[in-house]
Amino acid sequence: MKRLAILGASGHGKVVADTAEICGWQSVVFFDDAWPTRERNGVWPVEGNAAELLERLSAFDAVLVAIGDNRIRLEKLAILKAAGAHFACLLHPAATVSRYASVENGSVVFAGAVVNAYARIGMGCILNTGCSVDHDCTLLAAVHVSPGAHLAGGVQVGEGSWIGIGACVRQSIRIGAGVMVGAGAVVVADVVDGVTVTGVPARLI
Structure with missing residues (x-):
């Protein structure tokens, strides 16, 4: 099963998740620093915060950052890349x-x-x-x-x-x-x- 982690449980994230499913990703889950207050983003679960994602990278085939703010997205991409993440x-x-x-x-x-x-x-x-x-x-x-x-x-x-x-x-x-x-x-x-x-x-x- 192809598993995708998305950082950023936003409205933009919903469009990313929908696109991912259309592209054949069978499991899509979110991570967001609003967790555990926020446990879902539309139909998709939010399973932890950004730190939790870093600890669980090996459980996913790839990661995407679905944060609309370009500066913050760039920062998160750099952190994930340094941690060895594979990007979809x-x-x-x-x-x-x-x-x-x-x-x-x-x-x-x-x-x-x-x-x-x-x-x-x-x-x-x-x-x-x-x-x-x-x-x-x-x-x-x-x-x-x-x-x-x-x-x-x-x-x-x-x-x-x-x-x-x-x-x-x-x-x-x-x-x-x-x-x-x-x-x-x-x-x-x-x-x-x-x-x-x-x-x-x-x-x-």
Whole structure:
């Protein structure tokens, strides 16, 4: 039986767990620091906190971190990696991922997402429902592309950045690390590290 542990009993975690089952994982359980107050996440059990997961890694075939905050997700990935965890990679069967694209372990690609040829998706990324990442894009670790957001060809996104719901990024744009692109923004110029941009065209706030 294939057993998957998910750290983070969140709403996002429910979508990860549902996708995992669709991808053939037969046993999916959560770990969350709200345990034991929280014992279930939807239909799935919460069996312990983060420390408990570290002690029980050998009981699972793989782990995923289902924490929406990119910075925290990156921290948890580093802790689990140092402990020797094996990370799953979930590609929903209703997603379209080019055979010439690469998606690193720890990442999830949800239903309706499109990843085109020679796109490179780093560790622990979230490609959410109905988003698109076009040819030759590079997303570093723990990037989140929200539902309905679109990256044109050759876009580069730095570690831990968040592309908001419905945002669009013009071809060949460079977005730095730790950037927040607001919902519905249209990014037509490069964005430096650690800032928030919103609007049409997107501007620094």
